Amino acid sequence: MTYWDKFVRRKTREKFKDQVDEEVLSSVLGEEKSSADTSFDYRYTCWLWIGVIMTNAQFLYRVFYLLCSACGVFISPFFYAFHLIDVVLSFPMLKAILQSVTHNLQQLILTIMMMLVVVYLYAVLAFNFFRKFYVQEGEDGEEPDRKCHNMLTCFIYHFYAGVRAGGGIGDELEPPYGDELEYPRMFYDISFFLFVIIILLAIMQGLIIDAFGELRDQQESATEKLESSCFICDIGxxxxxxxxxxxxxxxxxxxxxxxxxxxxxxxxxxxxxxxxxxxxxxxxxxxxxxxxxxxxxxxxxxxxxxxxxxx
Structure with missing residues (x-):
C-alpha cells in the first residue's frame, strides 16, 4: 500500500468514524480490522510532514498566523495587523480576489518576464544614446546624481521609476526641448509609454480581472446548479x-x-x-x-x- 493510500484511508476513517460503523468502514476501505499496524513508520511520518503537511496551504497559513501572534506578544503589537488577512479569507468573494492573482499565474509570470525584457532593451538604448538626460545636477556643489552611469543602475531606474510613472520614463526625465536629440527622445518616450504602460500593464491587469470574473462565474454557476438540481441524477x-x-x-x-x-x-x-x-x-x-x-x-x-x- 502506498503512503498516499494510507494517508487517504486514515483521513477518511477520521472523518466518517462517527457516521459509519467501524466494520463497514474497514470493509469499504479494504482494511482488515484485526490487522491494524500500530508500529511507528518513520518513513511514512517523514513523507507526511514533507510531502503533505509542509505543502498544504492551510497549514502554512496557520503557522504564519501563529508566528504573527507570537511576534505580537514578544516583539511588537503591530504584528497583530497581519491577522486582518483572516477577514479576507472568511468571505468567498474576497477570497476569489486573491485566487484571481494565482489563477493565471503562469501567464502572469510570462508577461512580467516579457516586461523585464522590454524594459531592459529600453535601458540599453538609454545607456548608449540618452545617458545625458539621466544626470541630475547637485545642489550647493554636490556631485550630480547619475541614474544611468552603468547598465545595472540604468535598468533598475527604468523598471522602478519608468513602470510606476503614469506617463512612462519620460515623466522622470528632463524635457528634451531644444536638444539635438529632441525628436529621438520624444519617440523613445512615447514608444516606452505605448509598449510598457498601455500594452503590457494592461495585459497584466486584464489577466487578473478576467480570472476574477471567471472564478466568480464558476462559483455562482456551481452553487446555482447544486441548489436547483441533484448532482447525481440531475433532476430539478x-x-x-x-x-x-x-x-x-x-x-x-x-x-x-x-x-x-x-x-x-x-x-x-x-x-x-x-x-x-x-x-x-x-x-x-x-x-x-x-x-x-x-x-x-x-x-x-x-x-x-x-x-x-x-x-
Missing amino acids: KETFDRMPRGFEIHVTKEHNFANYLFFLQHLVNKDETEYTGQETYVREKYDNRDWDFFPVGECFVKQYEDQLLQS
Whole structure:
C-alpha cells in the first residue's frame, strides 16, 4: 500500500468514524480490522510532514498566523495587523480576489518576464544614446546624481521609476526641448509609454480581472446548479418539492454523493474475483472514465411518483 493510500484511508476513517460503523468502514476501505499496524513508520511520518503537511496551504497559513501572534506578544503589537488577512479569507468573494492573482499565474509570470525584457532593451538604448538626460545636477556643489552611469543602475531606474510613472520614463526625465536629440527622445518616450504602460500593464491587469470574473462565474454557476438540481441524477428541485420528502432529503439520503465515493473506493480495494455483476459493470465504466453508471434522469422517487402523490 502506498503512503498516499494510507494517508487517504486514515483521513477518511477520521472523518466518517462517527457516521459509519467501524466494520463497514474497514470493509469499504479494504482494511482488515484485526490487522491494524500500530508500529511507528518513520518513513511514512517523514513523507507526511514533507510531502503533505509542509505543502498544504492551510497549514502554512496557520503557522504564519501563529508566528504573527507570537511576534505580537514578544516583539511588537503591530504584528497583530497581519491577522486582518483572516477577514479576507472568511468571505468567498474576497477570497476569489486573491485566487484571481494565482489563477493565471503562469501567464502572469510570462508577461512580467516579457516586461523585464522590454524594459531592459529600453535601458540599453538609454545607456548608449540618452545617458545625458539621466544626470541630475547637485545642489550647493554636490556631485550630480547619475541614474544611468552603468547598465545595472540604468535598468533598475527604468523598471522602478519608468513602470510606476503614469506617463512612462519620460515623466522622470528632463524635457528634451531644444536638444539635438529632441525628436529621438520624444519617440523613445512615447514608444516606452505605448509598449510598457498601455500594452503590457494592461495585459497584466486584464489577466487578473478576467480570472476574477471567471472564478466568480464558476462559483455562482456551481452553487446555482447544486441548489436547483441533484448532482447525481440531475433532476430539478421542483420535481422533488412536489413529493412528500422534498429535495433536501433526496440529496442527503437517497443520492448522497459521499455514498457514491464510498462505493467507488470499495471497488478499488475489493478483489476483482469477488465482484458481483453490477460491481464488474461499474468498475469497467470507472476504469474507462465512463460515467454512464450514474442514474442521470432516474431515481426511485420519480419511478413511484404517482403512488407517492396519491398517498
